[in-house]
Amino acid sequence: MRTILGIIALISVQTVVAQQDDSLFIRKLADEVLTAGKAYNNLRTLCKTVGPRLAGSPGMYKAEAWGKQVLEESGADRVWLQECMVPHWERGKKEEAWYTIKGEKAKKVNMDILALGNSVGTDPKGITAPAILINDFNELEAKKDLVKGKIVVYNNIFDNRNTQTFKSYGESGAYRRSGPSRAARYGAVAVMIRSVTAAADNHPHTGSLAYDTAYPKIPAAAIGLQDADALIAALKAGKEVNIYYRSDARFYGDTLGHNVIGELKGTEFPEKYITVGGHLDSWDPAEGAHDDGAGCVHSIEVLRALKAIGYKPRHTIRVVLFANEENGLRGGNKYAQEAKAKGEQHVFALESDAGGFTPRGFGFTIDKEKLERMQAWLPLFLPYGVHQLTAGGGGADIGPLNRALGTPLAGLTPDGSRYFDVHHARSDVFEHVNKRELELGSLNMAILIYLVDKYGL
Amino acid sequence: MRTILGIIALISVQTVVAQQDDSLFIRKLADEVLTAGKAYNNLRTLCKTVGPRLAGSPGMYKAEAWGKQVLEESGADRVWLQECMVPHWERGKKEEAWYTIKGEKAKKVNMDILALGNSVGTDPKGITAPAILINDFNELEAKKDLVKGKIVVYNNIFDNRNTQTFKSYGESGAYRRSGPSRAARYGAVAVMIRSVTAAADNHPHTGSLAYDTAYPKIPAAAIGLQDADALIAALKAGKEVNIYYRSDARFYGDTLGHNVIGELKGTEFPEKYITVGGHLDSWDPAEGAHDDGAGCVHSIEVLRALKAIGYKPRHTIRVVLFANEENGLRGGNKYAQEAKAKGEQHVFALESDAGGFTPRGFGFTIDKEKLERMQAWLPLFLPYGVHQLTAGGGGADIGPLNRALGTPLAGLTPDGSRYFDVHHARSDVFEHVNKRELELGSLNMAILIYLVDKYGL
Numbered sequence: 001m002r003t004i005l006g007i008i009a010l011i012s013v014q015t016v017v018a019q020q021d022d023s024l025f026i027r028k029l030a031d032e033v034l035t036a037g038k039a040y041n042n043l044r045t046l047c048k049t050v051g052p053r054l055a056g057s058p059g060m061y062k063a064e065a066w067g068k069q070v071l072e073e074s075g076a077d078r079v080w081l082q083e084c085m086v087p088h089w090e091r092g093k094k095e096e097a098w099y100t101i102k103g104e105k106a107k108k109v110n111m112d113i114l115a116l117g118n119s120v121g122t123d124p125k126g127i128t129a130p131a132i133l134i135n136d137f138n139e140l141e142a143k144k145d146l147v148k149g150k151i152v153v154y155n156n157i158f159d160n161r162n163t164q165t166f167k168s169y170g171e172s173g174a175y176r177r178s179g180p181s182r183a184a185r186y187g188a189v190a191v192m193i194r195s196v197t198a199a200a201d202n203h204p205h206t207g208s209l210a211y212d213t214a215y216p217k218i219p220a221a222a223i224g225l226q227d228a229d230a231l232i233a234a235l236k237a238g239k240e241v242n243i244y245y246r247s248d249a250r251f252y253g254d255t256l257g258h259n260v261i262g263e264l265k266g267t268e269f270p271e272k273y274i275t276v277g278g279h280l281d282s283w284d285p286a287e288g289a290h291d292d293g294a295g296c297v298h299s300i301e302v303l304r305a306l307k308a309i310g311y312k313p314r315h316t317i318r319v320v321l322f323a324n325e326e327n328g329l330r331g332g333n334k335y336a337q338e339a340k341a342k343g344e345q346h347v348f349a350l351e352s353d354a355g356g357f358t359p360r361g362f363g364f365t366i367d368k369e370k371l372e373r374m375q376a377w378l379p380l381f382l383p384y385g386v387h388q389l390t391a392g393g394g395g396a397d398i399g400p401l402n403r404a405l406g407t408p409l410a411g412l413t414p415d416g417s418r419y420f421d422v423h424h425a426r427s428d429v430f431e432h433v434n435k436r437e438l439e440l441g442s443l444n445m446a447i448l449i450y451l452v453d454k455y456g457l
Numbered sequence: 458m459r460t461i462l463g464i465i466a467l468i469s470v471q472t473v474v475a476q477q478d479d480s481l482f483i484r485k486l487a488d489e490v491l492t493a494g495k496a497y498n499n500l501r502t503l504c505k506t507v508g509p510r511l512a513g514s515p516g517m518y519k520a521e522a523w524g525k526q527v528l529e530e531s532g533a534d535r536v537w538l539q540e541c542m543v544p545h546w547e548r549g550k551k552e553e554a555w556y557t558i559k560g561e562k563a564k565k566v567n568m569d570i571l572a573l574g575n576s577v578g579t580d581p582k583g584i585t586a587p588a589i590l591i592n593d594f595n596e597l598e599a600k601k602d603l604v605k606g607k608i609v610v611y612n613n614i615f616d617n618r619n620t621q622t623f624k625s626y627g628e629s630g631a632y633r634r635s636g637p638s639r640a641a642r643y644g645a646v647a648v649m650i651r652s653v654t655a656a657a658d659n660h661p662h663t664g665s666l667a668y669d670t671a672y673p674k675i676p677a678a679a680i681g682l683q684d685a686d687a688l689i690a691a692l693k694a695g696k697e698v699n700i701y702y703r704s705d706a707r708f709y710g711d712t713l714g715h716n717v718i719g720e721l722k723g724t725e726f727p728e729k730y731i732t733v734g735g736h737l738d739s740w741d742p743a744e745g746a747h748d749d750g751a752g753c754v755h756s757i758e759v760l761r762a763l764k765a766i767g768y769k770p771r772h773t774i775r776v777v778l779f780a781n782e783e784n785g786l787r788g789g790n791k792y793a794q795e796a797k798a799k800g801e802q803h804v805f806a807l808e809s810d811a812g813g814f815t816p817r818g819f820g821f822t823i824d825k826e827k828l829e830r831m832q833a834w835l836p837l838f839l840p841y842g843v844h845q846l847t848a849g850g851g852g853a854d855i856g857p858l859n860r861a862l863g864t865p866l867a868g869l870t871p872d873g874s875r876y877f878d879v880h881h882a883r884s885d886v887f888e889h890v891n892k893r894e895l896e897l898g899s900l901n902m903a904i905l906i907y908l909v910d911k912y913g914l
Contacts, residue, residue: 030618030620031618034617035618160492160893161492163487163840163841163842198892200892358815358872358874360844384620385620385872387844415872417891417893418891418893418894421891421893434874434875434878435655436617436622436875436878437874440874
């Protein structure tokens with residue numbers, strides 16, 4: 001017993017000493033990020049000089065050049081572009097929608113709308129059809145015989161009762177993703193959804209739909225909440241409503257895009273990789289400040305700050321600015337494919353794609369045992385705002401790495417209160433990012449990368 | 458042993474059952490606050506129709522009328538105004554400051570400034586004097602012989618390295634509070650401080666100074682950071698700088714103000730009070746959205762939501778919108794004095810005066826043993842964002858209750874990242890408050906009040 005107790009005591013002492021050393025190192029890292037951080041200014045440049053950067057757009061190429069330059073300036077040992085074919089969808093020159101109510105002097109009520117990403121457009125003259133209100137998919141099934149020839153208006157509500165806003169996004173977002181094809185199955189000619197948000201303003205929120213190839217592809221758009229609720233109120237009151245919708249949205253041929261990659265070479269395990277990233281593309285009407293400019297500058301700052309304070313990583317740390325997360329995930333898939341083809345060892349991957357808000361935690365896709373070991377690091381995070389290291393999480397772009405190579409994943413979990421107010425909308429601009437909140441995100445990511453690099457998994 | 462173990466087991470079972478009941482009740486409370494909450498709209502009215510409401514100003518009276526009406530509409534059993542004499546300071550019609558640099562063609566450089574609260578004004582013609590840069594109080598002592606006849610410019614830095622922004626506020630804010638008198642002691646004719654903020658914009662941030670009556674009262678103002686840093690750079694470069702400062706600030710006679718109080722009568726202990734509040738006054742250039750409109754609407758929402766879901770409190774729950782926190786604390790003092798004079802039993806008091814940001818915890822001024830009992834409630838808060846119940850905290854307005862009657866205190870601790878960006882500045886407006894963050898603050902306060910009311914302390 002004494003021996004075992006002695007060993008336990010020794011381990012405890014070592015753990016305490018290690019945590020004190022780590023705590024000092026992390027303090028140094030914090031001083032660097034909080035007083036000399038570059039993430040905020042980098043984000044300003046990305047938002048204000050590059051701007052929107054959907055796959056295939058001119059902004060995509062400008063963003064790639066920006067990423068390469070910033071990674072070089074941040075001290076990466078090596079920066080390169082990884083080629084990747086990406087889809088090229090455009091909403092086109094014109095999109096508009098209005099409605100008229102029978103018996104109400106045919107006054108046109110304009111709606112602020114955005115075609116959903118990957119949607120087909122309408123006939124160049126637009127389409128006009130009677131609207132039918134569908135509150136949820138159960139009601140769609142119940143009313144399937146009434147849908148033919150109509151424009152389905154989904155009354156998908158972003159449920160404020162969920163304490164996790166991402167849960168509401170998942171629920172309400174289902175109508176954006178699969179709502180069009182489910183309505184097309186019963187002969188609907190177009191779909192309009194309430195934007196997937198609870199914001200009090202009227203900005204429409206776009207985002208990808210996914211057509212089920214078994215049914216006709218019909219055009220679909222998101223309506224700003226104020227306009228949507230006025231339309232829905234008219235339908236609920238039993239009024240006969242005709243909607244006009246015009247959209248020039250269409251796909252062009254795939255085009256060449258790139259993941260932008262920068263790395264700090266590992267001193268001990270140069271052939272073992274730790275990836276940290278966000279996605280470089282953003283929706284066309286927005287600056288993509290929170291989604292996902294924040295994740296890009298978070299990740300670059302991890303590399304910059306570690307380098308700036310003289311840290312020599314044991315593993316090779318790679319920052320990846322992924323291409324085409326929003327409407328294809330081609331960047332994430334390509335990165336994992338090439339890693340597998342080259343037989344690379346990817347020990348860990350971290351993504352930031354939930355905004356530049358004050359950090360609260362990390363979610364992990366990892367063995368329970370390993371997670372428990374990592375949870376012992378929590379006291380090192382607590383002074384900097386991260387208070388939970390929980391099971392479940394990662395990121396869309398690093399998911400393929402996990403599926404291809406079994407790489408353990410983590411995702412930064414910022415406070416989710418404000419994310420869906422601006423997500424995929426015009427309002428996702430630099431001005432809605434707070435400097436300190438953004439910096440605290442970078443800092444906590446850098447802490448996690450440091451600990452994984454130092455202790456392994 | 459079996460008996461004791463049996464008792465322990467029984468207590469554990471009871472605790473678990475109690476927590477399940479509580480958890481269901483809290484879910485109901487959350488649904489009410491998150492889907493039918495009034496705090497955000499109440500705050501809009503306070504900010505946009507009442508606006509600035511410094512003690513003694515016309516806004517103060519409008520705010521009192523607003524508070525009374527909203528408490529009545531929110532279902533208080535009784536609402537009244539508690540009289541309280543308050544100071545009446547005004548910054549006056551005109552305030553301006555500029556400087557010239559010797560040898561630089563006498564071009565005037567204007568600065569965006571705000572007189573500090575409670576400051577005296579200058580001569581109506583203004584004053585002109587050479588500037589002297591003082592980096593900290595140590596340097597003031599070292600250079601005390603050089604200060605006479607000069608305008609002291611404090612280079613007080615808001616230290617971004619502190620992970621708690623309130624710590625930086627305490628440190629940098631010392632120059633606002635006591636800097637003027639410390640400079641006056643050595644013959645300075647006026648004081649200018651860097652605003653107590655780390656915001657990237659140029660808005661000056663006012664706030665109270667406290668004169669030491671042993672020394673002459675000299676006028677003092679805060680400069681917006683961009684202007685301050687340009688001035689300080691010139692002084693650091695050894696340039697001879699003359700500052701012109703004009704302010705009409707002055708006190709008028711004390712005037713009658715009020716604490717606005719609404720209560721839900723206790724069913725079991727009507728003579729035992731639980732107080733929840735914020736302060737109704739705000740600085741004159743701002744809407745006082747975060748400071749402390751948020752605290753007012755948070756507190757009103759606690760009462761409204763508990764009443765709306767049919768909760769009958771055991772103790773009398775009082776919402777107090779305190780008068781004159783910013784430059785006198787007369788409201789808080791009066792409330793405690795009257796409580797003491799009437800022999801009231803105040804079992805607990807909670808204040809929200811750190812902004813309407815996403816909640817992270819509560820800080821308590823309470824016996825260690827009682828705090829530990831309360832910490833067992835943490836699992837009930839975790840789903841709603843509060844993750845720490847810590848020692849130390851309360852609020853300026855409820856402090857006197859603790860000192861007079863020993864009442865245990867708590868203060869809401871929202872995330873502090875953004876608070877000092879807008880604190881006491883023109884930018885503290887309704888638009889900088891997020892609906893969901895505000896509602897989560899109300900909700901967690903309501904949870905705490907419910908638990909204290911149900912279980913006592």
